[in-house]
């Protein structure tokens with residue numbers, strides 16, 4: 001049984017609308033190339049209405065007591081629980097990931113909403129003991145103001161929810177522009193919040209030409225904060241736009257996660273876990289392990305086990321039973337994968353499995369493993385963001401750490417080892433915002449998620465993910 005695809009509309013000031021531009025873009029199923037619906041694009045006048053609504057919505061929401069905010073957000077979480085199945089199916093339709101992954105992503109997103117609903121009640125300030133009698137120094141934590149959020153297509157639920165839940169939990173209003181390629185989940189999340197009683201204007205959802213929408217919204221003085229998830233290049237561009245009105249930014253950008261595997265580790269387990277993490281969402285994950293550096297004595301064992309995992313994957317339409325890897329988001333990504341493979345081969349790498357697109361319908365690329373990949377190959381330097389895994393040998397701990405740290409990115413990194421000295425050197429020495437040692441799990445609703453260096457700054461998740469939507473004021477009060 002298939003449920004209907006989500007009706008595609010903009011949400012402005014509590015009303016669902018097609019906007020005034022008269023323009024639409026088709027939303028495609030990347031597994032078939034077929035159109036799922038026509039997405040309306042906002043005109044500048046629609047964006048101005050969203051800004052005015054967010055300004056009014058902020059005044060309402062900031063004054064709503066946190067316990068009342070929690071009641072509404074918790075109500076939305078319950079509605080999303082009830083609606084999870086059709087939302088997950090539509091997420092698979094427009095994004096492509098297997099239904100089990102879409103389901104798990106939605107559950108994670110609902111957890112994020114519940115976590116920030118609760119945590120919003122604990123946005124504590126503090127009293128600082130004064131130097132003179134009768135003086136009271138109060139540090140106040142307040143919502144920063146209306147927020148602008150722009151997010152990529154790879155996690156249509158999580159990318160949206162991390163921003164929406166954090167902003168709403170802190171008492172901010174928000175205008176979010178989800179990806180035009182994967183709009184259904186954000187719309188479904190917004191409907192649940194609206195149905196749960198979120199006041200008009202507190203959440204606005206717009207779509208449009210990404211560069212036009214972000215330039216128009218960021219130029220307005222109404223919003224006080226920009227939060228973006230996507231590529232490094234776009235993140236840097238948005239930070240420049242935000243400078244003119246001095247908006248704060250949170251930038252969740254790309255990475256190129258090294259995986260260091262030492263010979264004393266459980267090498268087969270390392271291969272199994274890191275292959276699962278690598279090929280999740282067809283490798284289109286910002287924290288995906290993407291450079292496999294293996295101690296020379298273990299490289300054969302690791303590679304054999306990793307290739308076996310890649311070959312066991314079943315690639316197909318994410319709604320089909322038994323499928324464990326879906327398509328890439330679009331044709332443009334197939335061309336990028338082909339370039340990575342041919343460039344690596346021209347640098348002496350061997351294609352151990354996969355290496356090419358599958359079929360001539362849909363954007364499928366075979367799970368690919370490359371051996372003997374040298375650091376000069378493009379795939380060792382640019383984020384692959386796809387199902388291609390390069391493996392390379394190392395000889396010493398120092399070499400492994402130096403090579404792990406050689407890129408400007410610093411989002412995620414992983415390592416597998418047993419020796420206590422190695423473990424300490426890794427946890428102290430790897431330059432990344434999130435380091436997983438003997439565990440690929442580095443993202444939960446309650447822990448900070450964010451990068452360093454070119455991977456951006458400002459965490460989402462945990463108390464840090466609330467903090468970024470606050471501002472601090474000091475009130476000093478002398479007894480009259």
Ligand code: NAD
Nearest residue numbers: 150151152153179210211214230231252253254286383385
């Ligand atoms: P892209 O940079 O063109 O787009 C990434 C996202 O940013 C898209 O959703 C797009 O709509 C949005 N975007 C683009 N220009 C924008 C602008 N001026 N203002 C606001 N939003 C804008 O890349 P792509 O081809 O869609 O994806 C491939 C690359 O993007 C990958 O190589 C990867 O590095 C990066 N990416 C990173 C993440 C992440 O989670 N950090 C997610 C998706 C993509």
